Amino acid sequence: MEEFALSEELEKLQEENYYLKTLANLREADLIQISRELQSCLEKVEEDPQNIFNTQLFARLKSITKKFSNLKPPQISQLINIIITGLATECENTSGDLQANDDQTFDSHRQALNMWSFLLGWATYLAENKAQSKQNQKETGEFTSRSGRRGKERNNEPSQWNWDEQRKATLTVMVNVLKLNLESIWVMKQELETFVGIFTKTVFLILESPLNIKDQSTKMHLFEILAISTKNYKQTFAIKTSILQHLRYYEHMPEPTAELLGYLHNKYTYTQLTDDILMEIGDADLSVQDKTGPKQFSKFLVRLSEVAASLVLRQLVHVMKHMDSPVGPMRVAVIEITGNLIEHLANRDEQTESDKETLNNLFNILKQRSLDLNGFVRAKVMQACIKICDLKAKFPKARQHLVDRAIQCLKDKSVIVRKYAIQALAKFIRTHPFGMVYGGELRSQPWKDGLAKINEDSSSIEPPEELSHITQESPPSSPLADAQSSRPSSPSPISSNVSPEYYEKLNLTKRYYADALRFIESLSTAIPTLFQLLDSINKSEVIETMEFFVAAYQYKLDRAEEGLTKMLHLIWSRETDEGKSVKKKLIECYQNVYISTGEGAAEIERVEQTVRNLVRLADTTSVAKLTSLEELFSTMMSTELISPEVIERLWTVYAASNSQTSAKERRGAMMVLASLAKAKKEIISEKLNVLRNIGLSSAGRQDLVLARYTCIALQRLAGEAKIKGSPRDESTRLPVSHPIFEDLRNILEIHTNSNQWYPLAEQAINAIYVLCNNPDILCGEIIKQKTIFVFKLDDDSFRDEPSTSEPVTVNTTQLSQLLFIVGHVTLKQLVHLETIEAEWKRRKQSGETKDKNHVEDELDQIVGTTEDEFSEMITQIREYELLYGANSLLGEFGGLVAKICANRKVFNDNMLQFSATLALAKFMCVSSQYCETYLPLLFNVLEKSNDDTLRCNIIIALGDLVVLFNNIIDPEINVLYELLADESLEIKRNALMVLTHLILNGMIKTRGQLGEMAKCVADENSRISNLAGQFFTELAKKENAVYNNLPDIISNLSRGENAVDEDSFKRIMKFLFRFIEKDKHSENVIEKLCQRFKNLDDKRQWRDIAYCLSQLQYKHDGSVRRLVEGFPNYQDKLQDTDVLKHFREIVNKLKARKEQSTEMKQFIEEYEAKVKACEVTS
Known part of the structure; x- marks a missing residue:
């Protein structure tokens, strides 16, 4: 038999026209003949696999393999099955002869294995390419997009070739062959390498498809082939070269490659291949222009550090070469690897000195790289910190350094860094190592007291002689003991009658307390920055900040509850997808903190705890935050987060006697109930008698705050408005004779000097106007009776007294209360008229049948039924009847309030001036005539008054007047802009908010005044600068608004008396120019500048x-x-x-x-x- 030259045959196979002499003996189109030939081949192979030596058999198999692309699926399956059978049988026979050491058969076995493996490698190559081609066509939709009969036939052609299963069989036989003692059969190493190379090349071909390695069995076979080839047959260099090439060019390869090297290490304890690859990557000169290499290598290294961290540690020097790489992804990978290695070393049962040193170096890398120029690297450092927190080992000393770094990163310019820094700090809190004392709580005062006590105890103790040689510089014995390395300095020895153990314990305890306090104090320094981040325009870091404050509250960190309170305004987040997530997160946070408490406790205990939490929250929330808290409670009620049991218990607290509950608790319960009733008015309607008997009775008279919240709760009976100015349900209106109005009237007529009466009166009048079907009649009676009481009149002289020239001595408090009632009734009457108009129009449009006794029907008879006629009539009433009508009750006070405001030195009572000015502003909202007459007076009060609260109310009133009487107020609008430079923070803030509302809603035109708004961007106060930033962000959403006003803003800020300093100018311009995004706008701005x-x-x-x-x-x-x-x-x-x-x-x-x-x-x-x-x- 002629020797089969495997190397030569493989070289020939690379040629495009692989010449076969016997090819002519097979007819291409005769598929039946091919099937017969295959059957004949199979019979001969089953008889003896070494029949392959038969030249004709081998030639036939090569010829058919050459025609692979023309074969039908059954024939492909048959061909591959023949080759697998032949090689498998030959492998089994060879194994038997190797065990028997029958060296006479080795040559024939070598020859047969060469020939069968050649055929298997070739067939696998063709099969893999065919399968991949079909997969590509499937992914691109080529099969389904083809038209015509041929395409349909191919689609419907039943497949009888399952390459996935035959691939597994192919790999199995390859593994079995490689497990033979092949070195006994192959004398020439080069020939053996060529033979093994058939299998390794096949493996790398299969690895090119990501689908192939999704099957765990296939992947393990591939790993086994490469592992045996590397370990037993010295294929390290060839496999390394192929791995590096595949890493670069195949996106899915990094993770499987790392797993392969881990497999090689774990099963065969072979590390040379990994070492070589890591050295090669470490020495690689990567550049920013290389788009694939760094990305692939970074994934590989990270995965390797996860599955085989010890291998990375062996070549850590080479890996760390990329720490200073100009390529960002490589530096990011090194940081993630660092975290994985710390985890690996920390989890070792025993740590050597080398391990400790490595750990210190790794922690130093994290600290240093928290200052990296690349934001993704800094973010990855924070992610590593999060991962380290979950370790059993706490590394107190290194941990504190990482906490400090995370706090620094809160002010990072990159959003993603800030986000992960917040996450890290929350994780540091949840996993802190100080849980042995005070239940793990982080309230600073107990820790300070505890440390002071320990210092007091230790100052009276002299170290025992056995420990006198120990100094503070003694190194810790392990990374976990770095908290133990400190010793007290300069003790004042009084007694040495203590054991070494007690003295050591005392010092450890002292260090423990000191470390805890440092941790707490570090977190405390981060709180102000985290407050600011709650207002970030980036929603992801807002959500993380919210989660931080929940964690801080759960561990009782100082000012944590303040953070929860500052979150309240987020309930108004816009209804975008992102906005909803913020709102949802806020509700989730408050639910976790205040409602889902007492897990594991009895139901009654959980209800009690929830009620206590809600009542305390309502009682401690500032007035500015109450509206947000009400909306939060209402939203929680609408989503059924508040149980009926909690509501019932709140009513119990509200109705309890003074001996059973405090005034604060009763008020808080009513505040919560009133808020919940916004979402479900039945909460109030079913307990109306309780409200009358408590809040509007003797308890309410003694506690005006309680009465006020009771009045707010009553307003919930009207429900929410369908349209502006219209109640949800007209049937909720009650007749004047209803006893609830007598209660409200009595509350208003309470004789008291308390300033709490004014907010009570406001809410009582509000309740009358939303519930009474004739609120003007009822309030008219209240005003008359109050006037008679204040001026000591009788009913007959009522109309004459306010205008008399004779001096009258009155109680300033009572007069102040009267003017407050008059002013607020005036405003509510205006709103009532708008409600009537809106309801009339609604009924007209819906064709609804109205009650014939209702005021709208009377008006129909007077003015007709067209909308324009009705609206004109309402305008006439407002403009000429409310204040200037012959029988106007309110008009009797128009001159009086103006006289009081104009003569501040005569009427010098602060509360009287406050009430008169508010009444003046409310009167001005009713009539343009009155507004125009007394506008200079209002401006004079705004300019001269020293009461910031009064001035703020005037600013708000001016905002309303702009909407109502723009033609009167607009010429004087500069007054509002000038207030942006006021010394008072509250004045500045209110002016900014009013102008923001007016400008964004198109109620006023800006004529070069935006520069004054822009100055607020650089304001020293963060609340002002944030508000201004939000204004310009919203303004930029309007068509070209910032672009059109930019030249005037620059001029305003850069020159003249009102120019800002250069640093402020830069800060403002840097903010504004980010809104110049359109190319055309940029060109025009450049040209003009x-x-x-x-x-x-x-x-x-x-x-x-x-x-x-x-x-x-x-x-x-x-x-x-x-x-x-x-x-x-x-x-x-x-x-x-x-x-x-x-x-x-x-x-x-x-x-x-x-x-x-x-x-x-x-x-x-x-x-x-x-x-x-x-x-x-x-």
């Missing part, structure tokens, strides 16, 4: 304009051309160092642009040369 240089001599303005130009992005060629075209306008200005600096920045931006044409590159280079020439001159 360059023109401004032309006639400027002020160097400050040079610098300002240059800075503005540096804030643009120059993404479009047109922007670059505008800049260069304007060069003559600013060429001489480049002599200024700061101006030149800004233009250097611009040049760097131009050079960094991506995908530039050759022409544009040359254009930019020429411009750079011009700038450099000016630099030399300068």
